[in-house]
Amino acid sequence: MVETTTLKDAIAEFIHDGDSVALEGFSHLVPFAAGHEIIRQQRRDLTLIRLSADLIFDQMIGAGCARKLVFSWAGNPGLGLLHRFRDAVERGWPRPLDLEEYTHAALATAFVAGAARLPFGVLRGAPDHDLLEHTSGLASVQCPFTGETVTAVRAINPDVTIIHAQQADEQGNVQLWGIQGIQKEAVLAAKKVIVTVEEICEKFEPVPGGIFIPSWVISSIVCTPGGARPSYVHGYYGRDNAFYQEWDTIARDRDRFTEWIEENVLGCVPA
Amino acid sequence: MNATDADLDYTPEEMMTIAAARCFRDRATCFVGVGLPSVAACVARELHAPNVILAYESGVIGAKPTVPPLSIADPELAETADFIVSVPEIFSYWLQGGRIDIGFLGAAQIDRFGNLNSTVIGSYRSPKIRLPGAGGATQIAANAKEIVVIVRQNPKAFVPSVDFISTAPCKGRTTVVTDLGILETDPSSGDLILTAQHPRVTLDEIEKATGWRLSAATGIRETPAPTVEELRALRDLTARSKTP
Numbered sequence: 001m002v003e004t005t006t007l008k009d010a011i012a013e014f015i016h017d018g019d020s021v022a023l024e025g026f027s028h029l030v031p032f033a034a035g036h037e038i039i040r041q042q043r044r045d046l047t048l049i050r051l052s053a054d055l056i057f058d059q060m061i062g063a064g065c066a067r068k069l070v071f072s073w074a075g076n077p078g079l080g081l082l083h084r085f086r087d088a089v090e091r092g093w094p095r096p097l098d099l100e101e102y103t104h105a106a107l108a109t110a111f112v113a114g115a116a117r118l119p120f121g122v123l124r125g126a127p128d129h130d131l132l133e134h135t136s137g138l139a140s141v142q143c144p145f146t147g148e149t150v151t152a153v154r155a156i157n158p159d160v161t162i163i164h165a166q167q168a169d170e171q172g173n174v175q176l177w178g179i180q181g182i183q184k185e186a187v188l189a190a191k192k193v194i195v196t197v198e199e200i201c202e203k204f205e206p207v208p209g210g211i212f213i214p215s216w217v218i219s220s221i222v223c224t225p226g227g228a229r230p231s232y233v234h235g236y237y238g239r240d241n242a243f244y245q246e247w248d249t250i251a252r253d254r255d256r257f258t259e260w261i262e263e264n265v266l267g268c269v270p271a
Numbered sequence: 272m273n274a275t276d277a278d279l280d281y282t283p284e285e286m287m288t289i290a291a292a293r294c295f296r297d298r299a300t301c302f303v304g305v306g307l308p309s310v311a312a313c314v315a316r317e318l319h320a321p322n323v324i325l326a327y328e329s330g331v332i333g334a335k336p337t338v339p340p341l342s343i344a345d346p347e348l349a350e351t352a353d354f355i356v357s358v359p360e361i362f363s364y365w366l367q368g369g370r371i372d373i374g375f376l377g378a379a380q381i382d383r384f385g386n387l388n389s390t391v392i393g394s395y396r397s398p399k400i401r402l403p404g405a406g407g408a409t410q411i412a413a414n415a416k417e418i419v420v421i422v423r424q425n426p427k428a429f430v431p432s433v434d435f436i437s438t439a440p441c442k443g444r445t446t447v448v449t450d451l452g453i454l455e456t457d458p459s460s461g462d463l464i465l466t467a468q469h470p471r472v473t474l475d476e477i478e479k480a481t482g483w484r485l486s487a488a489t490g491i492r493e494t495p496a497p498t499v500e501e502l503r504a505l506r507d508l509t510a511r512s513k514t515p
Contacts, residue, residue: 026329026330026343026344026358027329027342027343027344028329028344028346028349052406071404072404072405072406073403073404073405073406073407074401074403074404075402075403075404077305077341077343077344078305078306078341078342079341081400081401081402081403085401086400086401089398089401090397090398090399090400090401103405103406103407103408103409103410104328104358104362104405104406104407105362105363105367105409105410106410108358108359108363109359109363111359112359123367123410124367124410124414125413125414128439129405129437129438129439130390130395130436131405131437133395134395178346178349178355179329179331179344179348180355180356180358181329181344181357181358182358182359184357185357185359209354232346234346234349238346239341239345239346241341244342
């Protein structure tokens with residue numbers, strides 16, 4: 001049976017320098033607390049994987065955790081560019097960042113193939129955009145049945161996937177609901193899985209459209225109330241839009257960013 | 272248009288948003304992102320397209336936002352949706368499956384063929400400006416029956432050749448709505464040509480804002496100016512978005 005543990009112990013046990021780590025949650029249920037613990041434990045050379053690489057990856061990249069980014073979009077949702085990501089790509093600060101870049105549909109396909117332990121997944125149409133030149137995980141192939149040209153996308157199997165969910169029960173099963181993103185596929189594609197949850201309850205109330213993840217695919221469960229802030233958790237708390245706006249100013253400047261990380265992440269005790 | 276409408280004062284930005292709102296057809300399935308497409312969608316829903324079906328790449332289908340969302344996965348979108356699907360499902364069954372009528376997109380650069388760049392300014396390996404990247408746009412343009420691109424018209428955005436093709440041209444109809452006019456694909460040449468100019472905008476201004484020799488369609492139209500109702504809907508929406 002899956003163990004419930006502390007965030008500190010879960011990250012210490014399962015995340016190692018050089019690992020490939022997916023943190024999923026599409027604007028909803030973003031595992032911020034886990035990302036911050038990775039920064040606190042100063043993990044290095046990680047390959048970070050995420051469709052919408054938003055603030056949490058900007059923070060991890062700026063803090064020097066990442067060697068490589070696997071992604072399909074990197075911005076501050078609705079507001080614009082990610083300044084720490086830009087600084088790493090444009091000027092190599094705090095260290096150069098390799099990119100493995102997809103479109104949302106392509107990276108989603110890579111996770112689906114990964115979850116099914118297939119070597120690759122397929123997208124409709126030839127890859128007629130310039131990512132084909134730069135991304136080794138994309139190729140143009142022919143359908144063996146119709147001859148139609150389609151895009152092959154190499155499967156992704158992260159060493160570890162981390163997600164945040166609403167609830168775990170006492171047996172260590174997990175339930176999440178609302179916008180479900182690609183969490184289920186990211187979990188099933190990974191070798192190890194850490195789930196942070198808002199609360200642990202005796203028994204689940206079934207929720208319409210909820211996703212159930214059984215305890216036996218999870219490596220570690222951590223009760224982390226507020227673990228998705230400043231993103232939101234459907235049924236628990238709202239999105240801190242003001243912080244997303246503030247981040248634009250904080251992240252623009254290296255010193256201001258470093259100060260913020262020291263004060264709000266490095267200098268904090270984990271939940 | 273009546274006499275009062277013609278005397279209304281409005282900004283080029285408002286004209287652009289309203290021209291984009293008119294591209295939403297009632298009951299059409301429309302794939303939208305945040306920013307101008309979502310603002311235009313909200314205006315359309317209040318006026319001529321109350322039954323438009325809005326789909327967001329976060330997996331939200333049939334959302335009925337009353338204010339434009341800040342992110343494509345805002346709680347209001349989830350709460351007002353007809354249903355919510357996973358990210359793989361929205362792209363595979365609903366977009367690739369051919370269920371989307373119109374895709375609404377933005378871009379940092381567009382060229383005469385309708386290639387869109389939202390990835391880099393400069394070279395990919397050492398970019399001058401690293402932009403967010405393609406996100407959902409590539410497959411939206413590849414799979415929606417038609418697309419509407421909303422982009423401010425100036426020589427930095429309307430370039431002879433995009434620095435990076437994030438999104439190849441849509442095989443269906445392409446309409447580009449700008450703050451100066453409307454461009455559409457010319458069926459014979461495949462190039463984008465000017466089919467409408469907004470009121471009070473001269474052809475000369477439009478040509479100067481375009482980085483290639485822009486042809487005008489024969490029988491070029493003047494975009495109808497925003498009506499009282501359209502402007503009221505847009506301004507009420509803007510006011511509501513600012514109130515927390």
